[in-house]
Amino acid sequence: MNKICVIGAGTMGAGIAQVLIQKGYRVILRDLSQEFIDKGIKGITKNFDKSIQKGKMTEAEKEISLGLLKGSTALEDVADCDLVIEAATENMEIKKKIFAEIDSICKPEAILATNTSSLSITEVAAATNRPHKVIGMHFFNPVPVMKLVEVIKGVATDEGTRTAIIDLTKAVDKTPVEVEEAPGFVVNRILIPMINEAVGILADGVATAEDIDEAMKLGANHPIGPLALADLIGNDVCLAIMEVLYTEFGDSKYRPHPLLRKMVRGKLLGRKTGKGFFNYNV
Numbered sequence: 001m002n003k004i005c006v007i008g009a010g011t012m013g014a015g016i017a018q019v020l021i022q023k024g025y026r027v028i029l030r031d032l033s034q035e036f037i038d039k040g041i042k043g044i045t046k047n048f049d050k051s052i053q054k055g056k057m058t059e060a061e062k063e064i065s066l067g068l069l070k071g072s073t074a075l076e077d078v079a080d081c082d083l084v085i086e087a088a089t090e091n092m093e094i095k096k097k098i099f100a101e102i103d104s105i106c107k108p109e110a111i112l113a114t115n116t117s118s119l120s121i122t123e124v125a126a127a128t129n130r131p132h133k134v135i136g137m138h139f140f141n142p143v144p145v146m147k148l149v150e151v152i153k154g155v156a157t158d159e160g161t162r163t164a165i166i167d168l169t170k171a172v173d174k175t176p177v178e179v180e181e182a183p184g185f186v187v188n189r190i191l192i193p194m195i196n197e198a199v200g201i202l203a204d205g206v207a208t209a210e211d212i213d214e215a216m217k218l219g220a221n222h223p224i225g226p227l228a229l230a231d232l233i234g235n236d237v238c239l240a241i242m243e244v245l246y247t248e249f250g251d252s253k254y255r256p257h258p259l260l261r262k263m264v265r266g267k268l269l270g271r272k273t274g275k276g277f278f279n280y281n282v
């Protein structure tokens with residue numbers, strides 16, 4: 001795997017690009033506008049600067065890594081990549097459009113992976129003429145810190161694609177866990193309903209946002225509380241995942257809480273907009 005394209009320079013795409021360039025892969029970071037790409041690259045640079053301050057990276061290593069990264073809005077730049085990792089908005093129609101587009105331009109042997117949190121790999125793959133080369137490669141947030149990658153095969157994913165993604169996961173010091181295709185896979189089927197429940201507890205006035213999080217940190221040993229985690233993930237992403245669970249299973253236990261919807265409608269998305277259940281400096 002020599003050249004990798006990451007589509008979407010948001011929370012996840014920037015993190016994925018960062019870990020790849022740190023391991024020596026050449027990366028094209030693609031988004032819809034230069035502004036989004038610049039924001040992603042700024043975040044990566046900030047993380048490298050923090051690592052330098054902590055003595056975990058040298059200035060020379062930073063320059064080498066950043067030299068491997070190219071931002072681009074042009075589709076042509078994707079053509080000669082060996083692998084595309086799509087980390088765009090969690091929406092099936094958007095993903096299908098992207099996959100149809102990259103399928104038409106990428107070389108036939110290129111693998112097309114999606115970082116989707118919950119959607120069907122098989123359905124995304126059906127938008128291409130190479131469903132055997134399409135796979136789920138689900139990183140966790142923040143990507144530079146979290147060790148897990150869920151690897152999800154679609155109905156047609158072939159063995160070569162599976163092993164290539166497992167090998168890449170290990171090469172970037174992450175641990176792959178293979179998961180059968182199912183809404184929300186493993187982690188999000190557990191984690192996001194828990195967050196949705198915390199939103200319900202807040203809406204019911206059972207406890208303040210601070211106390212809900214304090215309770216889960218001290219009482220369940222979670223590193224951060226569920227509402228701070230929702231803000232880290234993005235409330236829009238949490239809602240999109242709940243919608244997929246609700247629609248796919250048709251089970252009322254996955255109903256997104258109205259307060260979560262209200263927060264998303266009000267652009268209270270969490271860290272990325274500076275305000276969610278808590279306030280942040282952006």
Ligand SMILES: CC(=O)CC(=O)SCCNC(=O)CCNC(=O)[C@H](O)C(C)(C)COP(=O)(O)OP(=O)(O)OC[C@H]1O[C@@H](n2cnc3c(N)ncnc32)[C@H](O)[C@@H]1OP(=O)(O)O
Nearest residue numbers: 047050117139140141142144145146188191223224229233
């Ligand atoms: C929605 C999905 O599809 C799937 C998902 O991703 S679900 C979300 C999964 N993620 C989680 O559950 C995260 C839970 N939270 C945590 O583990 C921790 O709060 C955390 C790792 C995010 C931060 O840890 P912390 O101890 O509270 O803060 P802090 O001391 O600042 O950070 C610890 C380390 O992580 C690094 N870090 C924190 N945030 C980071 C970021 N956004 N990017 C890069 N590095 C980051 C820090 O630099 C620090 O590194 P060092 O050990 O080298 O000093």
Ligand SMILES: NC(=O)C1=CN([C@@H]2O[C@H](COP(=O)(O)OP(=O)(O)OC[C@H]3O[C@@H](n4cnc5c(N)ncnc54)[C@H](O)[C@@H]3O)[C@@H](O)[C@H]2O)C=CC1
Nearest residue numbers: 008009010011012031032036087088089090116117141233
């Ligand atoms: N936020 C999280 O904690 C996690 C999210 N994910 C998944 O990763 C994907 C991305 O999520 P985030 O990074 O949180 O979203 P985000 O909203 O931070 O970033 C998405 C980016 O994709 C871009 N984009 C949208 N359509 C595009 C297109 N056609 N071409 C190129 N770029 C396009 C947007 O402009 C935006 O910059 C989603 O599928 C999400 O479910 C997976 C793991 C964790």
